[in-house]
Amino acid sequence: MNLTPRTPDEIRAIRDRHLGRNLSLAYTEPLKIVRGEGQYLFAEDGRRYLDLVNNVCHVGHCHPRVVEAGRKQMEALNTNSRYLHDNLAEYVTRLAGTMPDPLSVCFLVCTGSEANELALRLARAHTGRREIVVLDHAYHGHTTSLIEISPYKCESKGGEGLAPHARKVPCPDPYRGRHRGDDAGSRYASEVAHAVAEQRPGAFMAETLVGCGGQIVPPSGFFTGSYEVARAAGAVCIADEVQVGFGRVGSHLWAFEAHGVVPDIVTLGKPIGNGHPLAAVVTTPEIADAFDTGMEYFNTFGGNPVSCAIGLAVLDVIEEEGLQAHAAAMGARLMNGMRSLAERHEAIGDVRGQGLFIGAELVSDRAARTPDAATADHVIDAMKDRGFLLSTDGPDHNVLKIKPPLVLDDGDVDGTVAALDEVLGQLEKGR
Amino acid sequence: MNLTPRTPDEIRAIRDRHLGRNLSLAYTEPLKIVRGEGQYLFAEDGRRYLDLVNNVCHVGHCHPRVVEAGRKQMEALNTNSRYLHDNLAEYVTRLAGTMPDPLSVCFLVCTGSEANELALRLARAHTGRREIVVLDHAYHGHTTSLIEISPYKCESKGGEGLAPHARKVPCPDPYRGRHRGDDAGSRYASEVAHAVAEQRPGAFMAETLVGCGGQIVPPSGFFTGSYEVARAAGAVCIADEVQVGFGRVGSHLWAFEAHGVVPDIVTLGKPIGNGHPLAAVVTTPEIADAFDTGMEYFNTFGGNPVSCAIGLAVLDVIEEEGLQAHAAAMGARLMNGMRSLAERHEAIGDVRGQGLFIGAELVSDRAARTPDAATADHVIDAMKDRGFLLSTDGPDHNVLKIKPPLVLDDGDVDGTVAALDEVLGQLEKGR
Numbered sequence: 001m002n003l004t005p006r007t008p009d010e011i012r013a014i015r016d017r018h019l020g021r022n023l024s025l026a027y028t029e030p031l032k033i034v035r036g037e038g039q040y041l042f043a044e045d046g047r048r049y050l051d052l053v054n055n056v057c058h059v060g061h062c063h064p065r066v067v068e069a070g071r072k073q074m075e076a077l078n079t080n081s082r083y084l085h086d087n088l089a090e091y092v093t094r095l096a097g098t099m100p101d102p103l104s105v106c107f108l109v110c111t112g113s114e115a116n117e118l119a120l121r122l123a124r125a126h127t128g129r130r131e132i133v134v135l136d137h138a139y140h141g142h143t144t145s146l147i148e149i150s151p152y153k154c155e156s157k158g159g160e161g162l163a164p165h166a167r168k169v170p171c172p173d174p175y176r177g178r179h180r181g182d183d184a185g186s187r188y189a190s191e192v193a194h195a196v197a198e199q200r201p202g203a204f205m206a207e208t209l210v211g212c213g214g215q216i217v218p219p220s221g222f223f224t225g226s227y228e229v230a231r232a233a234g235a236v237c238i239a240d241e242v243q244v245g246f247g248r249v250g251s252h253l254w255a256f257e258a259h260g261v262v263p264d265i266v267t268l269g270k271p272i273g274n275g276h277p278l279a280a281v282v283t284t285p286e287i288a289d290a291f292d293t294g295m296e297y298f299n300t301f302g303g304n305p306v307s308c309a310i311g312l313a314v315l316d317v318i319e320e321e322g323l324q325a326h327a328a329a330m331g332a333r334l335m336n337g338m339r340s341l342a343e344r345h346e347a348i349g350d351v352r353g354q355g356l357f358i359g360a361e362l363v364s365d366r367a368a369r370t371p372d373a374a375t376a377d378h379v380i381d382a383m384k385d386r387g388f389l390l391s392t393d394g395p396d397h398n399v400l401k402i403k404p405p406l407v408l409d410d411g412d413v414d415g416t417v418a419a420l421d422e423v424l425g426q427l428e429k430g431r
Numbered sequence: 432m433n434l435t436p437r438t439p440d441e442i443r444a445i446r447d448r449h450l451g452r453n454l455s456l457a458y459t460e461p462l463k464i465v466r467g468e469g470q471y472l473f474a475e476d477g478r479r480y481l482d483l484v485n486n487v488c489h490v491g492h493c494h495p496r497v498v499e500a501g502r503k504q505m506e507a508l509n510t511n512s513r514y515l516h517d518n519l520a521e522y523v524t525r526l527a528g529t530m531p532d533p534l535s536v537c538f539l540v541c542t543g544s545e546a547n548e549l550a551l552r553l554a555r556a557h558t559g560r561r562e563i564v565v566l567d568h569a570y571h572g573h574t575t576s577l578i579e580i581s582p583y584k585c586e587s588k589g590g591e592g593l594a595p596h597a598r599k600v601p602c603p604d605p606y607r608g609r610h611r612g613d614d615a616g617s618r619y620a621s622e623v624a625h626a627v628a629e630q631r632p633g634a635f636m637a638e639t640l641v642g643c644g645g646q647i648v649p650p651s652g653f654f655t656g657s658y659e660v661a662r663a664a665g666a667v668c669i670a671d672e673v674q675v676g677f678g679r680v681g682s683h684l685w686a687f688e689a690h691g692v693v694p695d696i697v698t699l700g701k702p703i704g705n706g707h708p709l710a711a712v713v714t715t716p717e718i719a720d721a722f723d724t725g726m727e728y729f730n731t732f733g734g735n736p737v738s739c740a741i742g743l744a745v746l747d748v749i750e751e752e753g754l755q756a757h758a759a760a761m762g763a764r765l766m767n768g769m770r771s772l773a774e775r776h777e778a779i780g781d782v783r784g785q786g787l788f789i790g791a792e793l794v795s796d797r798a799a800r801t802p803d804a805a806t807a808d809h810v811i812d813a814m815k816d817r818g819f820l821l822s823t824d825g826p827d828h829n830v831l832k833i834k835p836p837l838v839l840d841d842g843d844v845d846g847t848v849a850a851l852d853e854v855l856g857q858l859e860k861g862r
Binding site for chain 2 (some may be wrong): 003008017022023025035057068077095105109110113278298301
């Protein structure tokens with residue numbers, strides 16, 4: 001099948017006609033991307049872009065090893081998990097092997113939303129309670145049960161507010177949030193303690209690093225303290241690692257390890273299949289047994305041999321190419337570079353991150369920490385013109401979001417810093 | 432990656448340890464399938480099985496055209512739908528083109544459950560009502576919102592009963608259900624009218640042919656009547672074509688066409704990507720606009736260029752290989768064969784179907800229509816021993832379920848009938 005290429009305008013007209021309008025395009029002048037390789041995307045006009053924002057194509061766009069694993073298995077067999085297959089056995093063994101005890105039972109699904117949906121069902125089966133404590137600005141997925149506990153969605157445009165069984169605690173944001181300074185972690189954990197005491201939840205659920213909330217790294221002590229109070233009240237702790245798992249944080253394979261906790265339920269998605277629709281839940285035997293109520297959990301595509309082959313290839317590549325350590329090194333280099341920019345550019349209010357999960361707050365007044373979404377938008381567009389793909393996030397839309405494929409190199413990092421320097425410099429001149 | 436093969440026992444031990452136990456295997460002695468080709472699956476010992484039950488690998492296991500489309504696009508680019516891409520534009524154009532007016536707006540997702548979840552959200556956004564009427568024994572997916580409206584799940588082991596906002600009507604089963612005979616369709620539709628009058632639902636949702644409910648073909652007049660009364664009360668009509676779409680019914684591409692109705696929302700899954708995790712919702716511009724509340728609907732993997740390439744290849748193969756007409760011919764041949772068996776074997780109480788969606792009721796007393804699950808189980812095992820993969824379904828677990836890849840041929844059909852003849856004959860002798 002070779003399609004006759006359509007012009008960007010033709011494609012936009014088709015999208016307007018045949019796609020739901022609440023699926024927006026990136027950029028006012030959207031890009032027609034036709035090829036990906038490693039950390040780069042290529043537009044139809046041949047222009048190369050450094051992809052700083054795709055946290056799905058984790059080991060690099062179109063990694064040959066992953067593509068080959070997919071091709072080979074697609075040629076041999078693609079069927080469901082009701083037959084015995086080596087790929088499934090190997091994959092759950094490998095995946096469980098990356099997790100600390102007692103996390104050892106896997107459920108293979110197709111999307112992060114399916115994983116988080118299932119996590120809620122597991123927690124509820126185990127505790128008998130539907131009540132849940134979540135972080136403000138959290139996003140956990142697009143099903144009804146997930147939207148109604150995701151403040152990022154249900155408290156924004158078109159939302160119907162938080163479900164009665166959900167309660168939010170302040171996002172543990174040490175830069176802009178209500179608690180700052182050295183004891184911010186324990187003070188945010190006290191907020192969880194308060195919510196837990198009032199609501200007796202069955203689950204405390206949080207992304208280990210907060211994505212849509214603005215690329216937040218919760219302060220030290222937050223997760224240890226929160227998990228402790230949640231468990232003391234009989235709740236299970238769900239770590240949503242859909243965005244942040246698989247070595248992105250550099251120091252560890254899983255972000256929760258970097259925060260010194262062992263969750264009861266972990267959800268995985270996005271990078272797990274380098275773009276192939278794959279996701280997973282890993283939990284304890286105790287919780288898995290509580291879920292075994294006599295009702296089958298069968299997922300048509302989940303755990304098929306092709307998905308498992310691809311998942312295995314991703315694990316192999318992370319390991320063999322040392323991508324976790326590389327994420328640590330590149331993340332440090334990029335954050336150092338951006339912090340040095342902050343010395344010259346008042347617009348950068350904060351640079352934070354772990355490994356290659358990085359956020360930079362743009363502000364109009366550094367002392368007041370006034371969010372500056374307009375500048376963030378300008379920077380995104382100007383960086384695009386220079387060949388760098390970024391986006392913004394956070395409740396004030398002023399946080400530059402950086403979460404590239406892990407394979408970017410020194411030159412990419414230095415080029416990014418230099419381009420940002422130029423863009424911010426020109427902005428300052430223009431004022 | 433070449434895995435060292437594990438023995439079936441080793442794989443089962445790993446599944447016991449690292450997979451949730453509510454994922455069961457097919458057969459008491461499960462098969463280790465290692466290869467698929469066309470309508471056949473091959474076990475590790477080289478044995479060939481005719482796959483009569485996999486309604487996912489629709490155009491044949493590992494169809495070279497589909498594999499090649501996947502490989503080629505995986506090598507080029509696999510990213511999200513926030514950039515412009517020809518595959519997405521072409522796919523939604525093609526998909527919308529297969530639907531009658533005014534069904535023209537697509538949402539691309541990854542699984543049937545995601546599709547049905549979204550269908551509920553669309554219906555609710557459009558009507559402002561969460562109330563829903565469903566068929567008894569229906570199964571629509573494994574998320575919380577879908578389980579609680581799926582009697583097959585929520586009213587069985589481990590279930591918590593139907594949600595208060597859901598109401599079920601009798602499954603329109605003309606063989607075993609409460610209404611039989613020539614006017615069964617309109618009498619079942621009257622049940623819908625009654626439910627609708629009492630509950631004022633926002634949606635009436637039904638599989639066009641009922642799968643888990645026992646391979647039921649609703650009688651003529653059921654859908655026209657039900658859609659009419661549902662719409663008169665302001666509800667939208669959701670056709671779940673996850674199992675039955677893409678030409679399986681033979682006479683039409685979509686089963687709803689064969690039943691003379693045009694739904695407001697159609698959900699597609701299983702066969703759509705021949706095993707690749709792809710699914711879709713197609714609806715009217717009016718409903719899609721009502722859903723455009725300001726809340727983004729973004730699906731990380733949905734509509735990626737690889738999924739679209741695979742979806743396009745599946746449509747091409749169905750068309751170019753004439754698989755819809757072939758399903759009609761093979762389905763007729765198989766049903767004729769099985770009906771002739773019914774003349775000789777009292778155990779076959781009913782043979783029904785459309786195209787290659789076929790069910791056969793096994794009964795211990797034909798006049799009383801007494802379901803015979805034990806015989807059905809025996810037949811499944813004995814057919815497996817002869818190289819034919821079948822399964823059972825229906826509330827009484829006595830319905831032989833036949834929904835093969837569309838590519839099976841005359842010889843396969845005749846072989847199936849001959850093997851069934853033999854198995855039933857031996858059973859009778861044994862009595």
